[in-house]
Amino acid sequence: MPGSVTPSSLARLLGDWNLGAGPAYRELADVVRLLVLDGRIPLDMALPSERALAAALGLSRTTVTAAYARLREQGFLSTGQGSRARTCIPHQGSRGSHPDGASNLSGAPGLAVPAGILDLAYASLPASGEVVHRAFAAALTELPALLPGFGYDALGVGPLREAIAARYTASGVPTTAHQILVTSGAQHALNIILRTLAGRSDKVLVEHPSYPNALDAIRAAGCRPVPVAMPAASPDRQPGFGPGWDLAGIEAALRQQRPAMAYVVPDFHNPTGRLMSDPQRRALVRAAAASGTVLVVDETLRELNLDGAAATPVAAFSPAVVSIGSLSKSHWAGLRTGWIRAGEPLIQRFAAARSTMDLGGPVVEQLAAAHLVSALSEPLPARLAALRENRDILLALIADHLPTWQSERPAGGLSVWCRLPAPISTALAVIAPDFGIRLAAGPRFGLGGAFEHYVRVPFTLPPEQLETAVRALRSAQDRLSAAPQLRRNLSAAPAAAIA
Ligand SMILES: Cc1ncc(COP(=O)(O)O)c(C=O)c1O
Known part of the structure; x- marks a missing residue:
């Protein structure tokens, strides 16, 4: 109304x-x-x-x-x-x-x-044009094989789910295609997760500051955001992990508030650009498990690693972690292709929740995305x-x-x-x-x-x-x-x- x-x-x-x-x-x-x-x-x-x-x-x-x-x-x-x-x-x-x-x-x-x-109000890039174009050309040649099917697939087309799973496996997080749900971008992924895991009035821990559309989605779901301040920047302007996250603050908020969900952007956090260190990742996963909170990590910006600092994907520390990914920053936001990685039973629940919003993604885009994910690093250098x-x-x-x-x-x-x-x-x-x-x-x-x-x-x-x-x-x-x-x-x- x-x-x-x-x-x-x-x-x-x-x-x-x-x-x-x-x-x-x-x-x-x-x-x-x-x-x-x-x-x-x-x-x-x-x-x-x-x-x-x-x-x-x-x-x-x-x-x-x-x-x-x-x-x-x-x-x-x-x-x-x-x-x-x-x-x-x-x-x-x-x-x-x-x-x-x-x-x-x-x-x-x-x-x-x-x-x-x-x-300066938005931070996004034009497409890696030639790479994207080639992927669509290849997708069109593969399309006829799928045309006899109905075209509905709440989980996403097989080749794309396999390519995403292979990518996780290669980064040290063994993953099967059954653990992947393809979405129309990371924002869609977050909405599906909220719809499934967080009821009205449930608490959701967020970093403060955080990604505005995520804050909006959490509020629109009727949830109560529990903000934990990011430590102030040190003026030394050193590269690396920077002042990081206030893990003690996060642990206290998890212990005291017991939120249903925590939404965190550990890889080049929007807006600070910080990268969470491995010890902090481990501590975060442990604290979320202790408070019974589902930890949702948004890895949308993970590929935009400017200094080459290494950080282990958070999902490597626990099978309970729910990860969100997207091609929006590595390739182009116009692809509207993202995904959720989680345990298989949770993926089935996400697929069921998704059907209240849409009945699957467009097939050609997903076939093209499969090519892009398989050669993910191609446009990155x-x-x-x-x-x-x-x-x-x-x-x-x-x-x-x-x-x-x-x-x-x-x-x-x-x-x-x-x-x-x-x-x-x-x-x-x-x-x-x-x-x-x-x-x-x-x-x-x-x-x-x-x-x-x-x-x-x-x-x-x-x-x-x-x-x-x-x-x-x-x-x-x-x-x-x-x-x-x-x-x-x-x-x-x-x-x-x-x-
Ligand atoms: C942290 C974060 N999550 C999600 C998104 C939205 O991604 P998508 O275009 O895949 O919906 C953005 C876009 O800037 C972002 O910075």
């Missing part, structure tokens, strides 16, 4: 929005737009009437009317006949939805990136070399142009998690488009409005665009520094005040 935002909730979310940096209607529209984009106001929410919001904010009705008109013009509000304005996002874009989550700021598809805007260079360029640009930022050197993945000198992340994201960039505010990666002090900066753009983007960040930060009122007012809108 679509909901509504009360005038007082919206006033709370808006905080001290009025910066005095431009016409009030424009600032009001800009802040509402950001709240919609980063998911703090969900889609299809009825906003208060113009009269009610004007009263709640102490504004003239004309100002609210003009702000709503601007939002309608930009495609962020729709109004049905005789009804209240509802939140939505523009649909006329060709870039499509943003896959990595931060980006899918609203959780809804079709958000266009205006021409000329550099998109070039991809990793470019990413390594981009990472180093981005870190150098940040050190040069934004010396008050503390950036953590990621061991892998696609982005740098930066600590800002002040809690200005939302404010930066609001004014970012004025400087030609789009940003995901830090609170998207946390719960309850946390991480106003942080921003995630991907290094997926080419070097010259990275330079433009960092210069734009500097200009945006300077604008905020020159207008402390602006900074204060745009920061820290609470996350949970929606009726």
Whole structure:
């Protein structure tokens, strides 16, 4: 059922929005737009009437009317006949939805990136084109053999499940095809797992910060996230495992809260890029077993290992671990191919739960994916070399142009998690488009409005665009520094005040 935002909730979310940096209607529209984009106001929410919001904010009705008109013009509000304005996002874009989550700021598809805007809100790469193309050509030649079948297969096509199982076996985790369920990406995999293992009100342990779409999926399943803070970055910018995870904190949370499930990204964690060490992996598995918690590890970014540090797959430490994988980062998110590895009885339960969502994946895509998984490392050297260079360029640009930022050197993945000198992340994201960039505010990666002090900066753009983007960040930060009122007012809108 679509909901509504009360005038007082919206006033709370808006905080001290009025910066005095431009016409009030424009600032009001800009802040509402950001709240919609980063998911703090969900889609299809009825906003208060113009009269009610004007009263709640102490504004003239004309100002609210003009702000709503601007939002309608930009495609962020729709109004049905005789009804209240509802939140939505523009649909006329060709870039499509943003896959990595931060980006899918609203959780809804079709958000266009205006021409000329550099998109730092998502961390994803174009396809390893030739490799993907070849895999599809091979898949088409294999298709006729499958056409006499019905085409439904909740577990996934055999050749792909075998290729994935062989890959696990080769990495030291003996696996059969019966232990693999093919999904439409890692996000789909997580939803299937949540549907199967976590009931409404069940607790799910998460790292804090974490991958935004995972947090959304956990909340959408009616579960209660139990956040455990990641330790702060050390300023030494050393490569390797970095400050890692707070295992004592995780163990205490598992012992005291006994969550049904724990969702962890140990391989180039999104957004910090950290890699969990083997001793921590072992301790994590042991602690989850002791509290009766199903440990779900998301290995979506595992192949993006920039420094070559070795870490054993978590499933090697226990057969009870549930692993999620995906081709989205190694090859292309457009493949929409991922998987779950677990014990066979659990895989059967996942397959049963899946049938409430879909009846299997498309066959040609899976046949192509089988080729890609069989030669998984083929596109990686070039991809990793470019990413390594981009990472180093981005870190150098940040050190040069934004010396008050503390950036953590990621061991892998696609982005740098930066600590800002002040809690200005939302404010930066609001004014970012004025400087030609789009940003995901830090609170998207946390719960309850946390991480106003942080921003995630991907290094997926080419070097010259990275330079433009960092210069734009500097200009945006300077604008905020020159207008402390602006900074204060745009920061820290609470996350949970929606009726
Ligand atoms: C940690 C993590 N899990 C899952 C996903 C989504 O993966 P997929 O495209 O396979 O659904 C992402 C994408 O950025 C991610 O970073």
